[in-house]
Amino acid sequence: MGAAVGRRRRASVDQGGCVACGCCVKVCPLSAIQVVKGITAQVDKGRCVGCGKCAKECPASVITIEEATA
Amino acid sequence: MNRTKKWYDYLWIASLTYLILGFFNILFAWLGLLCFFIPLLIAIIGGNKAYCNRYCGRGQLFTLLGGRFGLSRRRDVPRWMKSRAFRYGFLVFFFVMFFLMLWNTYLVFAGAQDLRQVVTLLWTFKLPWHWAYRGTLFHPGTAQFAFGFYSVMLTSTVLGLITMVLFKPRSWCVYCPMGTMTQLICRTRNGKV
Structure with missing residues (x-):
């Protein structure tokens, strides 16, 4: 394997604005996002591939897709 | 979707049926209390x-109508609408209106007011x-x-449809x-106020 340094996309939740409705959980194809204790959604950074489905679905638009060096 | 559908994915049918039943016999509106007590009990317990x-x-009904049926513009909600001030303010307003409704019910029970066979939409329009x-076999109250x-339920559905x-x-x-x-109950319960 070569040392491919890519930029990985990840979903990120503005937890202060999250209403914990769970719309993101329903559309995530990898079960990489959960609503924790009814307070806010949390992304499992290990699973998330940054497809953006949750961001598109979020009614409060508090999920953004961020790029980070892998 | 990454999962097979469960029974609870079809609860939109129950919500739709509830709204329809209200057009035939208003007493079915009592069933709406389930939508109040179940979420509260789940949050508290x-x-x-x-x-x-x-x-x-x-x-689910909004997801179906706005998503699958494409009845939504899919724009971001305005910033003020998701602010805590508006959310808590709307909660308080909703509560005040709810207690006003309970007061009117009490007045009918007490015999101080006649039964009003109207549904008040958006807290204003008396249909x-x-x-x-x-x-009813019971008291007109x-x-x-x-x-x-039913006014509360219909009003919130109409508001939801507009914003959808x-x-x-x-x-x-x-x-x-x-x-x-x-969410407030969960925050309090989990010490994250």
């Missing part, structure tokens, strides 16, 4: 928002609804509560008083 996350039929009432409660069209399908979830209240 379970400490989570499983009701919003899984069982909310109204949310005649006499066709859905053919008497029980019917007054049904008219009042204007913004994202489940925009109602952003300012839903039950959602705000259960």
Whole structure:
């Protein structure tokens, strides 16, 4: 394997604005996002591939897709 | 979707049926209390928002109409609408209106006011609804509560439909008083106020 340094996309939740409705959980194809204790959604950074489905679905638009060096 | 559908994915049928039943017999409105007590009990006992996350039929209905049927513009909700000030303010307003409805019910029970066979939409417009009432075995006050409660349910559905069209399908979830209240309960219960 070569040392491919890519930029990985990840979903990120503005937890202060999250209403914990769970719309993101329903559309995530990898079960990489959960609503924790009814307070806010949390992304499992290990699973998330940054497809953006949750961001598109979020009614409060508090999920953004961020790029980070892998 | 990454999973097979469960029974609770079809609760939108229950929400739709509830709204339709209100056109035939207003006393069915009492069933709407389930939408109040179940989320509260889940939040208080379970400490989570499983009701919003899984069982909310109204949310599913908005997803279906706004998503699959494409009746939503899919725009972001305005910033003020998702602010805590608006969400908590709307919760308080909703509560005040709810208690006003309870007060009117009490007045009918106490015999100080006659039964009003109207459904009040958006807390303002009084729609005649006499066709859905053919008497009750109980006190007329029980019917007054049904008219009042159905008004609350219809008003919130209409508001939700408006914001569904204007913004994202489940925009109602952003300012839903039950959602705000259960999140507040979960915050308090889990020490994150």
